[in-house]
Amino acid sequence: MSLPIPTPVVTTVAIVGRHERFPIRRVFCVGRNYAEHAVEMGHDPQREAPFFFMKPADAVVEGHAQLAYPRSTSDLHHEIELVAALGRGGADIDPAVALEHVFGYAVGLDMTKRDIQAVAKKQARPWDLAKGFDASAPLSAIVCAGQEHPQRGAITLDVNGVRRQTGDLAQMIWPLPDIIAFLSKQVVLQPGDLVFTGTPAGVGPVAKGDTLHGVVEGVGEIMLTYC
Numbered sequence: 001m002s003l004p005i006p007t008p009v010v011t012t013v014a015i016v017g018r019h020e021r022f023p024i025r026r027v028f029c030v031g032r033n034y035a036e037h038a039v040e041m042g043h044d045p046q047r048e049a050p051f052f053f054m055k056p057a058d059a060v061v062e063g064h065a066q067l068a069y070p071r072s073t074s075d076l077h078h079e080i081e082l083v084a085a086l087g088r089g090g091a092d093i094d095p096a097v098a099l100e101h102v103f104g105y106a107v108g109l110d111m112t113k114r115d116i117q118a119v120a121k122k123q124a125r126p127w128d129l130a131k132g133f134d135a136s137a138p139l140s141a142i143v144c145a146g147q148e149h150p151q152r153g154a155i156t157l158d159v160n161g162v163r164r165q166t167g168d169l170a171q172m173i174w175p176l177p178d179i180i181a182f183l184s185k186q187v188v189l190q191p192g193d194l195v196f197t198g199t200p201a202g203v204g205p206v207a208k209g210d211t212l213h214g215v216v217e218g219v220g221e222i223m224l225t226y227c
């Protein structure tokens with residue numbers, strides 16, 4: 001088969017302790033999955049069904065030392081999140097076995113153009129370009145899950161050494177098995193899909209020159225500077 005343009009490149013990320021790399025298929029993100037963050041965004045943190053949005057696979061960039069401040073925003077926000085990388089797909093996955101579909105975990109940043117998102121919300125238009133812009137999903141290397149699935153542990157983000165976000169994985173409104181179960185009723189999940197599991201309270205603006213350092217206990221860390 002000949003193709004009229006160069007074959008699009010599959011985005012991959014490093015796997016801790018392996019030479020193999022993890023290929024990314026799709027990026028699903030959960031909105032408002034920590035009660036205090038729902039409140040800070042002006043919403044009622046009732047346990048309504050989780051909702052999802054997406055980023056393109058090539059929005060994922062590995063924990064780069066430096067990232068260019070994105071264009072078309074003056075209010076870039078950080079959202080530190082636990083990310084699950086799926087090694088097995090499926091539809092209508094039972095929460096009881098959902099974690100068997102997880103290949104590993106990473107620390108991710110759901111970078112958000114909050115000003116663009118606010119306009120889209122007000123006009124009842126899609127958020128896509130506020131969330132799915134180039135390099136909007138910085139990611140650490142993936143740690144293989146094995147039998148270890150982080151269900152509690154600190155999740156924090158510092159900007160220039162000052163703590164901005166803090167929470168615990170146990171505070172998720174919908175834990176990962178439920179998220180996978182819900183998502184697999186809407187799409188057939190596939191190996192290579194990533195799931196960003198939501199951010200704790202304390203989201204805020206990032207300026208040029210800021211250094212972000214995010215940590216998820218038991219998973220890893222990510223550090224980068226916007227220039």
Ligand code: MN
Binds near residue numbers: 198
């Ligand atoms: Mn998020």
